[in-house]
Amino acid sequence: MQVDNKKTPTLYTKKEDCCGCYACENMCPVNAIKMEPDETGFMYPLINADICVGCGMCIKVCPIKNV
Numbered sequence: 001m002q003v004d005n006k007k008t009p010t011l012y013t014k015k016e017d018c019c020g021c022y023a024c025e026n027m028c029p030v031n032a033i034k035m036e037p038d039e040t041g042f043m044y045p046l047i048n049a050d051i052c053v054g055c056g057m058c059i060k061v062c063p064i065k066n067v
């Protein structure tokens, strides 16, 4: 399948932009997001750009980006 990776979103650039709520991981229709711990054990989302279809649902559901 041809995948357009250009639309893969950036979920956060600073750690303050993510509260680790798992909403994006739960919402992703193709399971492209996995939560991974940082050095302190706090969980942050990582997008697998090879799987992501660029639907934008993870951005829409994020409580930090939609306050």
Ligand code: SF4
Binding pocket: 007, 008, 009, 027, 028, 029, 030, 031, 032, 033, 047, 051, 052, 053, 054, 055, 056, 057, 058, 059
């Ligand atoms: S843009 Fe869509 S497919 Fe890509 S990581 Fe977000 S929810 Fe998943």
Ligand code: SF4
Binding pocket: 011, 012, 017, 018, 019, 020, 021, 022, 023, 024, 025, 045, 058, 061, 062, 063, 064, 065
């Ligand atoms: S939905 Fe937003 S705040 Fe929640 S884990 Fe994903 S990027 Fe972080």
